[in-house]
Amino acid sequence: MNAHLQPTGSAYFISPETTAIESHTLSVLVDNEPGVLARVIGLFSGRGYNIESLTVSETEHQAHLSRITIVTRGTPHVLEQIKAQLERIVPVHRVVDLTVRARELGQDRPIEREVALVKVIGEGETRAETLRLADAFHAKVVDATIDHFILEITGKSSKIDQFIAIMKPLGLIEVCRTGIAAMNRGAQGM
Numbered sequence: 001m002n003a004h005l006q007p008t009g010s011a012y013f014i015s016p017e018t019t020a021i022e023s024h025t026l027s028v029l030v031d032n033e034p035g036v037l038a039r040v041i042g043l044f045s046g047r048g049y050n051i052e053s054l055t056v057s058e059t060e061h062q063a064h065l066s067r068i069t070i071v072t073r074g075t076p077h078v079l080e081q082i083k084a085q086l087e088r089i090v091p092v093h094r095v096v097d098l099t100v101r102a103r104e105l106g107q108d109r110p111i112e113r114e115v116a117l118v119k120v121i122g123e124g125e126t127r128a129e130t131l132r133l134a135d136a137f138h139a140k141v142v143d144a145t146i147d148h149f150i151l152e153i154t155g156k157s158s159k160i161d162q163f164i165a166i167m168k169p170l171g172l173i174e175v176c177r178t179g180i181a182a183m184n185r186g187a188q189g190m
Helices: 038-048 076-087 098-104 122-134 155-171
Strands: 021-029 050-059 065-074 091-097 113-119 140-144 148-155 172-177 181-183
Touching: 021 076, 021 098, 021 181, 038 050, 038 065, 038 076, 065 076, 076 091, 076 122, 091 098, 113 155, 122 140, 122 148, 122 155, 148 155, 155 172
Parallel strands: none
Antiparallel strands: 021 065, 021 091, 050 065, 113 148, 113 172, 113 181, 140 148
């Protein structure tokens, strides 16, 4: 081992450089109060961690609790650090790495869904093709005029990506996505 590669006491030497970067879905149960989301996001930005998807909503009105679902990438060591740092934020009640939990349950991934609104313009054959493909993808028409459709599609992110790619040549002009909502299978809660 070269002298400049000797461990220095830093935790970054624990994971070898060849450790694969993985995408994980984290579920964070927090108090529903002003500033909590900013503190969670600040943890990510302050340490240079990227957020690929973020959703948040109140889930227990009486208890004033919200659930934040975050999709992020990193080595297993970095993902453990993120989880540990999230758990130290005061209004955080619980952090669950849904990806790790799914593996513990013998499953590939947690159940993940996303909603997208997709606006497509078109006339004649293009319009008919848009409707045919929307039906094939189980997308619902939520608004229509003589020159455009707004379609709602729900599913895995990969399904939505594929639908958007197919709609581009047909007159796609706008997309709005919710981000991922996720939950593990089984009778156990978060």
